[in-house]
Structure formats: structure tokens, C-alpha cells
Amino acid sequence: MVTTAIIAQHFEVTINDHPKMKLRKIQRRCASEMHVNMTIDCCYRAKKMVKEKMTGNHKEEFGLLWDYAHELRSKIPGSTIKMVVQRVVADFLPHFKRYYVCFDALKRGRKAGCRPLIRLDGCFLKCSFKSEFLTAVGRDTNNQMFPIA
Incomplete structure (x- = not known):
């Protein structure tokens, strides 16, 4: 059968x-x-x-974001990690809204030799939850692009 x-x-x-x-x-x-x-x-x-x-599977992975943020904070001090959640109803679990990461090395590198040229780069996520993935991009002294905060 x-x-x-x-x-x-x-x-x-x-x-x-x-x-x-x-x-x-x-x-x-x-x-x-x-x-x-x-x-x-x-x-x-x-x-x-x-x-x-x-x-x-997506729900499980979003549940692990708290652990990822904690691990990044403990392994890479000086980095900025912020996660925003939204509680729709007081009794239910919060819904993920956005996640921001800026590594300490990128902060220091930008201050040391980045040109004041910043642009926004992004893409659309085409899965069960439609969204956008955005990143700020700068140029260093060698004219190479890298993500910044």
C-alpha cells in the first residue's frame, strides 16, 4: 500500500x-x-x-541564532551582534525580525584605511519566507570591496 x-x-x-x-x-x-x-x-x-x-528545519535554525550570537560574542570580543525579535502575542514565542553582525576586525580595518565610499548591496530571499538580505559595502585603499557596518 x-x-x-x-x-x-x-x-x-x-x-x-x-x-x-x-x-x-x-x-x-x-x-x-x-x-x-x-x-x-x-x-x-x-x-x-x-x-x-x-x-x-528553518524554525530550528532560527532557534539557534541566540546560540550563534552568544558564541560570536565569546569568541570574537569587540564585535557587535544585535538581534531583534518581535512578539506578536504575549503568550507565543517571539518572531525573528533582523540580525546585525559587525566583526571587530572589520571595524578596525574600516577606520584604518577605508575610503568614505559606502554602498548598500543586497539580494532577495526566495524561500518560504520572502525577505531581503542587505549588507553595507566599502572600498579599501587597494580598491577592493568588503562588507562593513
């Missing part, structure tokens, strides 16, 4: 690589690869299981 868990396990890599894959395509691939006819509802539940598993 083929269950939604077996379909989710079989197509986990495919769904992770192509999260917008149509349910009909999953249904056709079940028929061709596994030689079973599955309902659209079963394919929907399997796709939902894979997406929840992927999101669960």
Missing part, C-alpha cells in the same frame, strides 16, 4: 527543488514511477508534508 508518507519520502528532493510543482504532475509521476493511481488530495497532503518538514 502506498501512503502519503511514502509519496512524500519518494518525491521529497523533487518537491524541495521545485516547490511550485503542480499536483497533477505529482499524480502523473506517481503513476509512471510507482505504478499507482493516487488522488489529488493524497498528492496535496504529501506535498504539504514535505513543505512542513522543510519549514520545520
